[in-house]
Amino acid sequence: MNLKIITPGPLSTVQDLGRFGFMQSGFSPNGAMDTYSARLANLLVGNSQGEGVIEMTLSGITAEFDCETVIALTGADMNPQINGEPIEMYKSIHVSQGDVLSMNTAQKGMRSYLAVAGSFDIPPVMGSVSTNLKCGVGGFEGRKLKAGDCIPLRGTVDLLCFGTRKISPCNDYKTGVEVRAVAGPQDDYFSESELKKFFSSEYKVSAKSDRMGIRMEGEKISSLNGVDIISDGVVTGSVQIPSSGEPIVMMADRQTTGGYAKIATVITPDLKYLAQLQPGNTVKFIRISQKEAEKINIKEQKYFSKLEYRLMFAK
DSSP states (O other), rough: OOEEEEEOOOSSSEEOOOOOOOOOGGGOOOOSSSSSHHHHHHTTTTOOTSSSEEEEEEBBBEEESSEEEEEEESSSSSOOOTTTTOOOOSBBEEEEETEEEEOOOOSSSSSEEEEEOOOOOOOOOBOOOBTTTTTTTTTTTTTTOOTTEEEEBOOOSSSGGGOOOOOOOOOSOEEEEEEEEESSSGGGGGGGGHHHHHTTTTEOOOOOOOSEEEESSOOOOOOOSSSSEEEEEETTEEEEEEEOOOOEEETTTOOEEEEEEEEEEEEGHHHHHTTOOOOTTTEEEEEHHHHHHHHHHHHHHHHHHHHHHHHTTTT
């Protein structure tokens, strides 16, 4: 049982929620840029939230199924079709042997996610099937997908017992977003006036952005005595201020350590908004406390727990 790639799109890779526990060896977590959408796609097809999905960037794949299965698509709407007929996003869709899925270009948003019932039969590397493009490990042969690839499917789901699952989109894909962030850990490298500037300015997403980081264009942030620090750990959501003064938000393929001061950290639940921004879209950073960030994160985890339970009984 396979999914055969006919056309791969500009950047389509197999990702899950990330590879953790190996940063000390220099391996970044990788994983889906928009983990929220990836988790939803998996729940819609009856998988656990952390199974592998195909992440498509800006425009998507065309692929043929050689077996009957159930799929779901979340994230940016790339006008998906089965055999030329439009299908819904955020809904479980039955496909038959020989059916062809075709994706187009995202009008809003940046990344779409394809989950298949039973998931992909890909061996994990260091506990994850996420693709590390820089190291060439994980995912499908450690690289982005190309025409002719046949991705094996597990297909262990009893399709006769599988009901229709449907949820509402979680993101309206505006061209301008506000993301919440906690100041620090090196906020003391910046004056209070520069911190206020950072948290009040509107930035534009640079065309140089990628899976490693979302680069911002706009107000330059000045430090008190330079932005160089002794390299320390970087997390997804860290906002570095390089020598240019223009912020960079570290994302899924980020380095494990960095030598620039980090003025703030975007909270995990808001990373989904950054992951879906196209070049030219705008961002404002909203300052919140660590306690507020923890409450927001707990609320999101409770949402997923309730959603998983509800979808188990969908008919």
